[in-house]
Amino acid sequence: MKTVYIKDTTLRDGSHAISHQFMPKDISEIALSLEDAGADIISVGHGDGLGGSSLQYGLGAITDLQYVNAAASVLNKAKLQVLLLPGIGTINDLKLAKKHGANVAGISTHITEADIAEQHIKVARDMGMFTIGYLIMCHMESTEKLTEQALLMESYGAEVIYITDSAGAFLPHEVKQRVCALKNNLSIPVGFHAHNNLGLAIANSLVAIKEGATYIDSSLMGFGAGAGNCSTEMLLAVLKKMEIPTNMDLYKTIDAGNQVLLPLLKEKGVSLPRFTSDTLMLGYAGVYSSFLIHVKKAAEQFDVDSRDVLVELGNRKAVGGQEDWIIQVAHEISLNSLS
């Protein structure tokens, strides 16, 4: 069985779960513990990637470069990834991140929009960064569409393509179909990024691995948007029992979660993502996981049921990044319930 590479996203997807308030010290400590545990790639930054700090997605406590510097200053072995969503961040942001020590570029678009990333992928490759293409909200489109868009990203120079289940809405058989299609059509490795909104993060990641995915995103204790990601510890334990090799050490990873992440969250009064009626609705209605906290806020501001907001966002086919639609939907529901 091929080695599965683990890309830990505690410090990037987890940024959503802490409303983008990680501090440089937190980043250095967690990054160091992850490297020590053997993580292949460590992803850092604002949840919405470079340039993500905004009124739309939440202002970050620190700048993009502070994120990168805090991780780069402690890492020797593990690769350091920054995420870039064209339309939010720019090539200039990526160049700066590279200059400060990022050596992996995650370039991400909605599942149907791969062509907006052509320049970004090419520049990342030209700069010598390991370049990963992410297609997000994959549950919204067919396997054929995914294959078409993944081939585009491959043609621009992406070295891995990730199937991203941003809403945690995929069922195992759907993951199987998609990984299988990409394995048959691409000549580069396939990755999978899960969210646990339907409680399927581990199951879906296993299906992906079984079908040939060799890159898996996970985070310590599942710390990430929505009901969280696939937990790195749990994934390692399961893979170990299945005798699927990784470069990570189970005990050290458990320690990273228990002794570094947990005390840090406790100190900040932040709880781990867990199953709630809202996280379930994210997966059920197929809504972008990082909408969760924004939906809660808007539901309070306009005094409406957050589940109604989530279902309506699903109906309107909101895509990742459209956090502003949450406000409008909540506003409209509040007006309708008055009339």
Next chain:
Amino acid sequence: MIGESRKMKNKVKVAILGPGNIGTDLMFKITKSRYMELEYVVGIQETEGLKLARKREIKTTSNGIKDILGINDIKIVFDATSAKAHSMHADLLGAAGIFTIDLTPAAIGAYCVPSINFDYAILNDDNVNMVTCGGQATIPIVAAINSVADVSYAEIVASLSSKSAGPGTRQNIDEFTQTTKKAIEKIAGADLAKAIIILNPAEPPILMKNTIYTIVKKPDIEIIKESVKKMVAQINEYVPGYRVVMGPILSVDKITTMIEVEGSGDFLPSYSGNLDIMTCAAVQVGEKYASKLLGVKK
């Protein structure tokens, strides 16, 4: 309107570069103009747009810009090609003394948003840039809020239907966000700005929607609402499908306003409000320049 347009004997002759979606929509709009007469549509290859132009008895060429540079009558050129092409066209048109309205994000000339800095001063330049669709849609709102509340930070999120975002936007999406940001800072008066663009592939296609967040120093919501209302009325004079769908809503010092643009459906489908607002604004500038040349008094 049509009767009036026929009465005007000496119209100013104009040309369009780039017979794509925007160029063709411009063609439809300019044929209705009171002061402009469309003389030429210029492409670099034979296209559907050129065919449509010939059907309307407009001269066409597929040899590029050089075919029109020697024509003395042409006083205004609308450039609807690409940023890269425009940077070559700008010098040639400048040397030929032709007033150029640039619809690409090249941003060589001064930014122009008709409801904001639309006066004869800008028409003293020989090249004006129409910013971006997101800029045309949001800059007036930021400016309206800034004029009464002093905006320290403005952030805009433009959601477009995937279908309405052409190859130009897709290949240069950074130019869109950067040009929009700079123009908000320069002509809307925000101290600092940020622009985000999102493409949404939903079917049927969504109308262009823009969210405008501003952080203000003087958060008097009633005065702000009034100022935004006046501005929307001004924009409606040249973009009828422009409307506020939410707000302005105040939360501490943050004002949130959402607007939507429905296209007039001249050539492009009505969901392409993002393209329509560009062509409407460009034609408005052309009209103003042409009326100045003709010595028309307001």
